[in-house]
Amino acid sequence: MERIATGIPGLDEMLHGGYLPQTANLVEGAPGTGKTTLGMQFIHHGIVVCGEPGLILTFEEFPQQYYESAASFGWDFRQMERNGKLRIVMTSPEVSKADLEQVGGRIEGLVQEIGAKRILVDSLSHFERLSESPSDLRSIVYGFINSLKREGLTAVLTRESMALLGESEGADDALAFLVDSYTLLRYVEIESAVRKALLVLKMRGSDHDKGIRQFEITSRGVEVSATFEGREGIMSGSPRRMMDSFVQAFVRH
Amino acid sequence: MEDIELDLTGRLMADMDPQLLEFLQSKVNSFVKWDLVNFFYDSPHTTDTAENIARYAGRSVGTIRTDLAELAQDGVLEESRLGGMTVYSLASDPHVREMLEQFVRASDDRQFRVKAIYHIIRGMR
Secondary structure (H helix, E strand, C coil), X not given: CCCECCCCCCXXXXXXXXXCCCCEEEEEECCCCCHHHHHHHHHHHHHHCCCCCEEEEECXXXXXXXXXXXXXXXXXXXXXXXXXXXXXXXXXXXXXXXHHHCCCCHHHHHHHHHCCCEEEXXXXXXXXXXXXXXXXXXXXXXXXXXXXXXXXXEEEEEEEXXXXXXXXXXXXXXXXXXXXXXXXXXXXXXXXXXXEEEEEEEECCCCCCCCEEEEXXXXXXXXXXXXCXXXXXXXXXXXXXXXXXXXXXXXXX | CHHHHHHHHHHHHCCCCHHHHHHHHHCCCXXXXXXXXXXXXXXXXXXXXXXXXXXXXXXXXXXXHHHHHXXXXXXXXXXXXXXXXXXXXXXXXXXXXXXXXXXXXXXXXHHHHHHHHHHHHHHHC
């Protein structure tokens, strides 16, 4: 089965080689967990290693901010734009949605101009201002995702989670049903230090590693490493040693 | 005497590339337009509404609406209708893009900026 490698050490292994082609892949996490870095790495790997040009659709950050962030990992996004391998489009959800709905829109034109195969949408959270109704929002995002697939793009869609530690409350999980894969990035407190955990919660049409892995943002980008050995309750944000849980469960105080 | 000094200053300030001077006087003739062309130079693939462009520029929509429309009239931007919205994008005309690039690059130079500010203020009178 063809795979679209992210180029992220450890993550591709969890995804059994990468995302499936022309799929929408949600990456959710709190501010600073590395959602955008993960998405930029996916775009960079596509251009440099796989020969697959990419688009970045941003609803908040300026292209300059992507150039600077990418440069900190040694990725020259500005040069990639000059070489016609990358386009960074700053726009709004309402305009990009309307643009993709029409025939021969600007985004479609950019996809054709550079032969884009990958897209980073940063972030899907901005669609929430288009409607207060969850069902309308679901319909809007469904149409948007389908328009990306129609263009032959494999997408990484970021989404912000407000909870710094543990599960986010009140998150609209309807969007999780619309995407083909769903990856969670979480802060985890272990012995007075904050670490980061990654979990691939869902991957439609393929098996995947269900382990909760540690990851770091290094000078080379996101690097996913081992699982949290001997811990449980990782995604709660405050994991316990498994022995502690055993004692709590079986020993009466 | 004052007129002579003003004329001398005027001549000193006019000492810039004639094409850039023309571009400045006829198209980027306000500080808001200067901000807007800088924004579109940095983000050349943006297509958006006046409301959203105002947010990106950190100004109110009332402040930029007229200048956006004038930039579109002057061919620096393109105005179009999209899904019931009026949207603006950078003109695709290669000559306009070339002039814009020259203008933004020249603006890196303090002397040029001083002269440009002088012309914008004079144009406002």
